[in-house]
Amino acid sequence: MEPDRVTDERLHGVLAELMRREPLFHRPEFGTSRADFEAMTAPDFWETGASGQRYSRAYVLDVLEERSQEPPVEEWETSEFHCRELAADLYLLTYTLVLNGWRTRRSTIWQQASDGWRIVYHQGTPVLDA
Template sequence: MQKIKFDTLDTLISLERELLDPAVRESPQRLAQLLDEDFYEISANGLMFNKSHVLARLPREKVPQFYNQDFQGQMLAENLAQITYHAAYRRNAYSNLNYSVRMSIWRHRASGWQLLFHQGTPCPEFKLKYE
């Protein structure tokens, strides 16, 4: 595995955060651009979703409040990058935070980076750096 370049990691962090933006989550067109045709996700409860599932579900979901931090990355191949980070989210202002470790694999194509795989695994509570 190769070390990830700072500008590549910075780009992928921006794309991860874009996927949390309410305007993006409500836009099937933008989501379709960001998700690879072979995209799949394993949810915290072990369910698997492909691109068509996400495009049908995500625009209708209420956008939870997200925090993310401690991003790390590595290159898996010349056109594949893996990033991991800690995330905390709540569904509304009155609910408790849920904590997870997140991992994404991004594939670079001629059109740019697209999310190929994502998984969130519940983890113990951690201190938020920014809230």
Template sequence: MLETLLSLESQLLLPSVRGKQQQLELLLHPDFIEIGASGRMYDRARILTELPGEAADYPVRTIENFRLRKLNEELVQVFYSIVENETQRTSIWKLEGGQWSMIYHQGTRRAS
């Protein structure tokens, strides 16, 4: 499970995936919500509209300290850091019909 969710999180950091709405639709749950490091809240529709246009300029991101905790049989929360912009991140992934999709994501800047 750890390797599967790390792979899925990593995919969402790739410009080649971020630029393809069809792939994003598979990875992001219909009820997806994000709270960005800026504190702004985004819904799935906004992410699906904005991400593809920004994908080409998206910088390299490196995940470190990836770990998870199982919330129940269908929900898993992951935690990790992004090296390049010093953010702590957490996502909740939901398993439905044998397919994982992200239902929640939050990025928080680390205190200096």
């Protein structure tokens, strides 16, 4: 039933770079200010939350700016990373995140730009244990 999620060998360098950046917005070494988050997201970035609600870039930036005022204490673990090239300089990264005991499957579309990596789209889907 599970799909074959083997990253093509030629993408191992990209996979390693993107793994260092996830979970996105939870890695202080890549920035904690609104300006940092603006720089790491494409102008037309948006995301779909665990609820299924769609969020605009402006909304996400507002939430991140508010969260940065009093950063939450978080325990997280990532696993099952897979990278797939969608087009030239455009990659889909999927992985599993356990954040404070809550497990989700994550998908992020990353674009490699001349000035670094940018997030185009992100989605988190809760894993419901049967």
